[in-house]
Amino acid sequence: MLDHSILGVVEVREQSWTAGDAEVYAAAVGGDSPAFPITLAQHGGPQLGLTGADMTQVLHATQSLVLHRPLPAAGTMPVTRTVTDIFDKGSGALVVSTWDTPYFSTRSSCFVKGEGGFGGPRGESPAFTVPDRAPDTTWTFQTSDDQALRYRETGDVNPMHADPEFARRAGFSRPILHGLCTLGITLRHIELSTVDCRFTAPVYPGQLLTVDCWRTGEFRTRTDRVVLVGKAV
Numbered sequence: 001m002l003d004h005s006i007l008g009v010v011e012v013r014e015q016s017w018t019a020g021d022a023e024v025y026a027a028a029v030g031g032d033s034p035a036f037p038i039t040l041a042q043h044g045g046p047q048l049g050l051t052g053a054d055m056t057q058v059l060h061a062t063q064s065l066v067l068h069r070p071l072p073a074a075g076t077m078p079v080t081r082t083v084t085d086i087f088d089k090g091s092g093a094l095v096v097s098t099w100d101t102p103y104f105s106t107r108s109s110c111f112v113k114g115e116g117g118f119g120g121p122r123g124e125s126p127a128f129t130v131p132d133r134a135p136d137t138t139w140t141f142q143t144s145d146d147q148a149l150r151y152r153e154t155g156d157v158n159p160m161h162a163d164p165e166f167a168r169r170a171g172f173s174r175p176i177l178h179g180l181c182t183l184g185i186t187l188r189h190i191e192l193s194t195v196d197c198r199f200t201a202p203v204y205p206g207q208l209l210t211v212d213c214w215r216t217g218e219f220r221t222r223t224d225r226v227v228l229v230g231k232a233v
C-alpha cells in the first residue's frame with residue numbers, strides 16, 4: 001500500500017553529468033532533445049520514492065519542465081526533490097513531485113492505480129487541448145522493438161519497460177515504452193523554455209509515433225490513439 005508519509009518529503013542530492021550522458025540520451029530518443037535535463041534530475045524516471053506502492057500499478061501521468069539557463073555540457077548540480085501532493089483520483093492516487101536545480105525545474109506525477117478512495121483532495125484536472133484545425137507540422141518516428149531497452153541506458157531501469165512478466169502483471173501484453181522516451185522523441189523538433197504534458201495512453205516499442213505540432217505551442221503524439229498531449233512555449 002502506498003505510504004502517504006512520503007508527502008512533503010524533501011531530498012537534496014548532487015548530480016554530476018558528462019557529455020557522454022547526453023550522447024546516451026540522444027541515442028535513446030533518436031537525436032538531441034530539450035527533454036534531456038529531466039533524466040538528470042529524475043535519475044531516469046519519475047517513480048523513485050513511492051514507498052509501499054505496487055510498482056506494477058504505477059504509470060507516469062504528467063511531466064513539466066522549465067528551463068532557467070543553458071545546461072553546460074558537463075557539470076555537477078544540487079537537485080532538490082519534493083513530494084508536493086498526493087491527489088485522490090478515485091481509481092488511483094496521483095503522486096506529484098518536483099525537482100529543482102539551478103538550471104531547470106521539473107514536475108512529474110505518477111498515477112498509482114488502485115490507491116484512490118482515501119478521502120484526499122481531488123486536486124488538479126488540467127485539460128490539454130489542441131487547436132480545432134490541422135496541425136502546422138506533422139512528422140513521424142518509427143520506434144524500434146528495442147527502443148525501451150535503449151532508453152533504459154539513460155538510467156530508468158523500471159522493469160515495466162524491460163521485464164515481460166512484470167509488464168503482464170501490470171496488465172500489458174509486453175513491456176511498454178517509458179513516457180519520458182515518448183516525450184524526448186516528441187520534443188526533438190520543438191523549441192521551448194517550458195513544457196507541460198499528460199501521458200494519455202501507453203506506447204509499445206515498435207509502434208510508429210506521429211507527432212502533430214501547432215505554432216501556438218500545442219502538440220500531441222499518436223499511435224493508433226493519442227498517447228501524449230501538451231503545450232510547449
Ligand SMILES: C/C=C/C(=O)SCCNC(=O)CCNC(=O)[C@H](O)C(C)(C)COP(=O)(O)OP(=O)(O)OC[C@H]1O[C@@H](n2cnc3c(N)ncnc32)[C@H](O)[C@@H]1OP(=O)(O)O
Binds near residue numbers: 089201202
Ligand atoms: C513509472 C512509470 C513510468 C512510465 O513511463 S509508464 C509509461 C507512460 N505512461 C503511460 O503510459 C500512462 C498513460 N495514461 C494512462 O494509461 C491513463 O491516463 C491512466 C491509467 C494514468 C489514467 O487513466 P484512467 O484510470 O482511465 O483515468 P480516468 O478515469 O480517465 O480519470 C480519473 C482521474 O484521473 C485523472 N487522470 C487521468 N489520466 C491522467 C494523467 N495521465 N495525468 C493526470 N491525471 C490523470 C483524470 O483527469 C481524472 O481526474 P479528474 O476527474 O479530477 O479530472
